[in-house]
Amino acid sequence: MNEDGRKSTIGDVARLSGVSPMTVSRVINDSERVRPETRARVEAVIAQMGYAPDPAARILARAGAGRIGLLYANPSNAYLAEVLAGALSGARAAGLLLMIEPSQAGNPTAERLAVSRLAAGGAQGLIVPPPLGESITTLDAIARSGLRAVVLAAPSRSADVVSLRVDDEAAAREMVEHLISLGHRHIGFIEGRGDQSASAERRRGAEQAVAASPGAGLTVAAGDFTYRSGLEAGRQLLALKDRPTAIFASNDDMASGALAAVHGAGLDAPGDISVAGFDDTYIAANSWPTLTTIRQPAADMAHEAAIRLARPGEMPDPAPHRLIVRESTGPAPG
Numbered sequence: 001m002n003e004d005g006r007k008s009t010i011g012d013v014a015r016l017s018g019v020s021p022m023t024v025s026r027v028i029n030d031s032e033r034v035r036p037e038t039r040a041r042v043e044a045v046i047a048q049m050g051y052a053p054d055p056a057a058r059i060l061a062r063a064g065a066g067r068i069g070l071l072y073a074n075p076s077n078a079y080l081a082e083v084l085a086g087a088l089s090g091a092r093a094a095g096l097l098l099m100i101e102p103s104q105a106g107n108p109t110a111e112r113l114a115v116s117r118l119a120a121g122g123a124q125g126l127i128v129p130p131p132l133g134e135s136i137t138t139l140d141a142i143a144r145s146g147l148r149a150v151v152l153a154a155p156s157r158s159a160d161v162v163s164l165r166v167d168d169e170a171a172a173r174e175m176v177e178h179l180i181s182l183g184h185r186h187i188g189f190i191e192g193r194g195d196q197s198a199s200a201e202r203r204r205g206a207e208q209a210v211a212a213s214p215g216a217g218l219t220v221a222a223g224d225f226t227y228r229s230g231l232e233a234g235r236q237l238l239a240l241k242d243r244p245t246a247i248f249a250s251n252d253d254m255a256s257g258a259l260a261a262v263h264g265a266g267l268d269a270p271g272d273i274s275v276a277g278f279d280d281t282y283i284a285a286n287s288w289p290t291l292t293t294i295r296q297p298a299a300d301m302a303h304e305a306a307i308r309l310a311r312p313g314e315m316p317d318p319a320p321h322r323l324i325v326r327e328s329t330g331p332a333p334g
Helices: 010-017 021-028 036-049 055-062 077-093 108-120 136-145 168-181 197-211 227-238 252-264 282-286 298-310
Strands: 066-072 096-102 125-128 148-152 161-164 186-191 217-222 246-249 274-276 293-295 322-324
Touching: 010 021, 010 036, 021 036, 066 077, 066 108, 066 298, 077 096, 077 252, 077 282, 077 298, 096 108, 096 298, 108 136, 125 136, 125 298, 148 298, 161 298, 168 186, 168 197, 168 246, 168 274, 168 293, 168 322, 186 197, 186 227, 186 252, 197 217, 217 227, 227 246, 227 252, 246 252, 252 274, 252 282
Parallel strands: 066 096, 066 125, 125 148, 148 161, 186 217, 186 246, 246 274
Antiparallel strands: 293 322
16 A cells, blocks of 8 residues: 555556566566566565555466556547557557556546556556547656556657657648648638647648638637537638638548538538548548548557557657548639
8 A cells, every 4th residue: 555545556566666567567477587686676565565466467467468558538439449449459469458448538536547447457558549648647647657658649748658649730731731722712720629739730730821822811710629519610610701611620520510510501512612621530431521631540550559568669750641632622612
């Protein structure tokens, strides 16, 4: 038991012993891959703390299966599905078991509890998709647990946290440049959540493209990465006296909501107004019309995250994004 009254975790033992959680796990499970002096130090800390490992975790460790965890609190089921598929395939490729734990962004108690559950369950590293990858509470809880982490679509805030992300600014700039190339000069932009850096970076990229094109303008509407917020923002943009001829939403969920607003107003996409999104989730290929979007390889990034937790390496370069042109965008109406 710790001084603060909470149950000791494998991360606590690792931190006090000056070793990794994996090394502590090997000591607990009598692995021969530990130096005698290291084993003695870890065993002394275990005795001092009264640490008792999870019996189920010990069984799995003896079977040779390491564990990693995935935290989630994303409002987009489409994005989460991509991340989950990638994390599962990556864990399988690395010979790891994947544990999945829900959290609640903005609820400090829930965020800390989610991390502690994964640590207590034997996780040796965590995959953290947005918005939790930029939560001070979650990142602090991970650091206290002694776990390594890979955050997706967010910047790294410490040496122990690897970041896998696309260049959001460049990607958004490319999308708006595409719309401008189709003749659109008044573009509506639906921004994402304020607590995610990707929102500001995508807005900045859109603003850069407009600033570089004489006569072009950008009207910004607030969103929060949900379908409902895209629907409401789309209605606001369409109600303007000088309504935009194209709408670019910061993710596919909001773009799908904007498409619904277009249809609800009796307008045609892309005949009357073009609509574009970001992410290239399954929503993009199954909307009517199909969505022009930026492909953010969320599944590939989550797969790579699992591999990096198993085999730490150098800091990665930004993941490649790609403009996917489909049916929802076309020439500006004359």
